[in-house]
Amino acid sequence: MDYILEMRNVSKRFGEVQALQPVNFVVARNEVVGLVGDNGAGKSTLIKIITGYHQPDTGEIYFNGKKIEHLTVAKARDLGIEPVYQERALADQQTLWRNIFMGRELVTYAGLLDVKKMRQETQKLMRESMGFTSAAVTPDSVVRTFSGGEKQGVAIVRALYFQAELIILDEPTMGLSLSETRKLLDFVREIKRAGKSCIFIDHNVFHVYTVADRIVVLDRGAVAGEFLTKDITLESLMDKMYRVAQTGSLD
Amino acid sequence: MTSREDPAVAVSQRRLLWEEWEDGLARFARKYGLQIGIICVLLVIWGVFIIGAPATFLSREIYAAFMSTIPFFALIALPLTLVIIAGEIDLCFPSIMAMGTLVFVKVLEATGSPGVAFVFCLVTGFLIGLLNGVIVVRLGIPSLVATIGTQFFWRGVVLVVTGGHPASLVPVKGTFLYQVLVGRLGGYVPAQMLWTIFVAVLVWVILNRHKFGAHVYLTGDNRESARLMGVNVARTRMMTFALVGLAAAFSGILASLEVNYFWVTLGEGYLMKTLASVYLGGTSAFGGVGTILGTFVGCFIIGTIEAGTVAVGLSGFWTQLIYGLIIVLSVAMHAALNRRLAK
């Protein structure tokens, strides 16, 4: 099998809390993996290890079959791993274009910013991908005044722009309206169609079930089970998840 | 039918144009409102002093005096703006001014070369600043506390090493270095003023047109977001402290050369003026917001008030009262403007 991401025996502890037991986790090329589990199950911890934000205590990470040592956020983004975080990760008082290019500013030489290009690209993204139609919003608008959905749009477009190989969405539908949620699910399908891979975290099983190829259930920091969506009905999946939350085992 | 023939369409188009213009104006105001505001404050204060003390404020001498003394704290206020935008504070720089000049004096004694002494002076400032950054970032001590501590420590080092005795810099007078640092261009414009303009442009470019500056804004705005998106927050924070250290040493040696003497108290009295200039210029104490133009103008407001209160016939005792008033009013203005523009 051709894996874009492979994690072996990766674990993470925060002081007293063993947020992640040693887990194995893979994402195949052009696969959408749904990651589900109770609050505090360790989903965000797992993906923050993939994005280089947390350093794992144990285990190895392979990207495109190559072992990666000391993954940092900058390194992960260079490899093509783009996160859209639960927290959205925006800087509220800064302009739209500064947010889009946060941490990956376009530069000319000696680290000098290519402000003109970043503004233009932002303008283009706004028109083509974010659906901002109001003339009041420009690349120089400060994101503080954006609505929750608009902010999420910024975070998603940011991931899109950098042509990520693996896009990680942590509860992206949180706070989105029905139509915005549908747009987001279409966006995940679009990732699939473009041949890219995706990890999709959501508490709404309906959302996960409709877009994921495979669903991984996390419970108390360990993988409790995984299913191909084509092999399981929505009812039995919900059944199993409920049982895991109650008893810690699938059957 | 074209719009030119249909008055209704023409009117609606005119309205559209007008709205667009209004939109543009609002955007302009949002972007530059604070900077325009602070320039207006300077003009008003200047106007008041010209009316109140025309003999002084219409003479060439007062402006020569401004250009020779304001740079000593403006040079530090400019990079200090970066520290404050990054959400930190630095109170150590008065002692760095003295430490830099102390090293200058010692190296000059040892080598006899003002050039070498000058380089050591700057390196000293940079390293002490960097050390502040390391203490704040690596040990996780709030910068307010850490830099109060280091301020006392380095002042103590100066006092212990010198035994409190000043040192003469008269031998440096007339050297090339002296001319370049504090000479008078055309017999009128002090070199330190030109240095201040140069540093202001340089810091502006760093803050607004360089990756480092972008990271300074992001770090101060939302440290967690910046970290999540791969900004090297630790290095950014440490570097801002190092830049203030470098600037403080530079300003210290300039201030000493100007009076041909190294006083061990060098830098005392600059702390409040420098901080006030930055806050006056609209830099947010909460981080994430601030401009170099604002700080630059802020410095001249502080300098003008200092000279002006005495010139209009008030006693020097009034200076602080007026400082306080202007600072509180300006910061209140910034806060009000900010709230308006945020809507």
Ligand SMILES: Nc1ncnc2c1ncn2[C@@H]1O[C@H](COP(=O)(O)OP(=O)(O)OP(=O)(O)O)[C@@H](O)[C@H]1O
């Ligand atoms: N930085 C941290 N420091 C200490 N503990 C942490 C930290 N991050 C997470 N934890 C703990 O690790 C556990 C797993 O948290 P995590 O955020 O991964 O859960 P999650 O599955 O994403 O939950 P949710 O669905 O609520 O987002 C929790 O008990 C949490 O309190």
Ligand SMILES: [Mg+2]
């Ligand atoms: Mg989470």
